[in-house]
Amino acid sequence: MNRRLFLASSAAVSAPAFEPTQKKANSLIELRYYKLRNTLDGMPKRLNDFLAQKQLPALTKAGVKKVGFFGNLIGAASPYVLQVSEFQSLGQMETTWDALGNQPADYVRIESSLIRSFDGFPALEMPAAEAGRAPRVFELRTYESNTFNSLGKKIGMFNDGEIAIFRKTGLNPLFFGETIFGANMPNLTYMLWYDSLAAREANWKKFITHPEWDKLKATPGLSDGEVVSNISNSMLVPTAYSPIR
Numbered sequence: 001m002n003r004r005l006f007l008a009s010s011a012a013v014s015a016p017a018f019e020p021t022q023k024k025a026n027s028l029i030e031l032r033y034y035k036l037r038n039t040l041d042g043m044p045k046r047l048n049d050f051l052a053q054k055q056l057p058a059l060t061k062a063g064v065k066k067v068g069f070f071g072n073l074i075g076a077a078s079p080y081v082l083q084v085s086e087f088q089s090l091g092q093m094e095t096t097w098d099a100l101g102n103q104p105a106d107y108v109r110i111e112s113s114l115i116r117s118f119d120g121f122p123a124l125e126m127p128a129a130e131a132g133r134a135p136r137v138f139e140l141r142t143y144e145s146n147t148f149n150s151l152g153k154k155i156g157m158f159n160d161g162e163i164a165i166f167r168k169t170g171l172n173p174l175f176f177g178e179t180i181f182g183a184n185m186p187n188l189t190y191m192l193w194y195d196s197l198a199a200r201e202a203n204w205k206k207f208i209t210h211p212e213w214d215k216l217k218a219t220p221g222l223s224d225g226e227v228v229s230n231i232s233n234s235m236l237v238p239t240a241y242s243p244i245r
Contacts, residue, residue: 025122026116026117026118026119026122027086027087027088027116027117027122027123027124028086028087028088028089028090028093028114028115028116028117028180029084029085029086029087029114029115029116029117029124029175029177030083030084030085030087030093030112030113030114030115031082031083031084031112031113031114031115031140031182031189032082032083032084032085032110032111032112033080033081033082033083033110033111033112034047034051034080034081034082034083034107034110035077035080035107035108035109035110035111036079036080036081036107036108037079037108038079043106043107044079044081046104046106047081047106047107048069048081048239048241050103050104050106051069051081051083051239051241052239052240052241055083055100055103056069056241056243058099058100059085059096059100062095062096062099062100063092063096064085064086064087064096065086066085066086066123066124066126066243066244067083067084067085067086067243067244068083068084068238068242068243068244068245069081069082069083069084069238069239069241069242069244070082070084070138070236070237070238070239070242071236071237071238071239072234072235072236073137073234073235073236073237074234074235075233075234075235075236076234081239082140082236084124084174084175084191084244086123086124086175093114111183112181112182113179113181113182113183113189114179114180114181114182115175115177115178115179115180115182115188115189116177116178116180117175117176117177118155118158118159118163118176118177118178118188119159120158120159120160120163120176121158121159121163121173121175121176123175124174124175125173125174125175126174126243126244127172127174127193127244127245129245134195134196135237135238135245136193136194136195136238136245137193137194137195137196137197137199137200137235137236137237138174138191138192138193138194138235138236138237138238139191139192139193139194139200139233139234139235139236140189140190140191140233140234140236141189141190141191141192141231141232141233142179142184142187142188142189142231142232142233143187143188143189143228143230143231144184144186144187144228144229144230144231144232145186145187145188145227145228145229146229147186148186150186150226150227150228150229151178151186151187151188151227153221153222153226153227154188154222154227154228155178155188157216157222157227158176158188158190161212161216162213162216163176164212165207165210165212165213165216166192166207168210168212169203169204169206169207169210170194170199170202170203170206171192171194171203171204171207172192172193172194173190173191173192174190174191174192174193174244175190175191176188176189176190177189177190184230197235
């Protein structure tokens with residue numbers, strides 16, 4: 001199907017369900033998985049060479065200012081490369097992919113989801129670039145909910161206090177968003193970064209014992225069982241060429 005027609009028809013069908021929370025300032029973030037196999041002829045290397053030498057420069061030329069590429073550290077379905085790209089609109093996303101044109105088939109398949117950023121975190125926040133530092137560790141987390149109503153409550157928790165507690169306890173956010181196209185909906189997805197796996201463990205302990213979190217999660221109607229039905233996560237490392245690292 002033509003990408004232009006697909007995006008237009010999908011947006012038209014989905015708009016009523018999401019229109020109440022959509023705001024023009026909120027960005028769209030695509031999570032694009034390039035699924036791979038380890039092969040004798042080096043499929044992962046060929047894909048990474050293409051992404052570094054062709055796709056990243058093309059994305060930059062197309063005006064995509066925030067993009068990152070990640071490999072799997074801990075999690076299922078390795079090997080793969082995850083491309084995280086921020087767009088200001090569906091139109092920009094469509095124009096960008098049209099400009100990039102056909103891609104070489106140096107992967108098994110592509111799986112993609114699109115999320116809309118939270119009101120309380122409207123744009124992807126790039127970690128500070130520091131020359132010579134070791135690559136950070138990134139964590140991608142997805143919270144599924146039973147209904148869009150319960151998902152809305154969980155998003156409200158993040159907007160109204162949980163994100164602030166994350167910042168206080170060293171859980172450094174890259175983005176937060178509600179999935180508008182993708183698998184296992186309704187769900188939200190967010191990404192955090194840490195200086196190391198040890199820092200991750202220490203900072204999550206700070207979060208789960210923080211008095212503000214104790215108070216927030218005790219709010220009637222906001223317990224995990226009421227707003228979250230399943231949680232999945234994966235640990236990622238940036239590729240050598242990733243602008244987000």
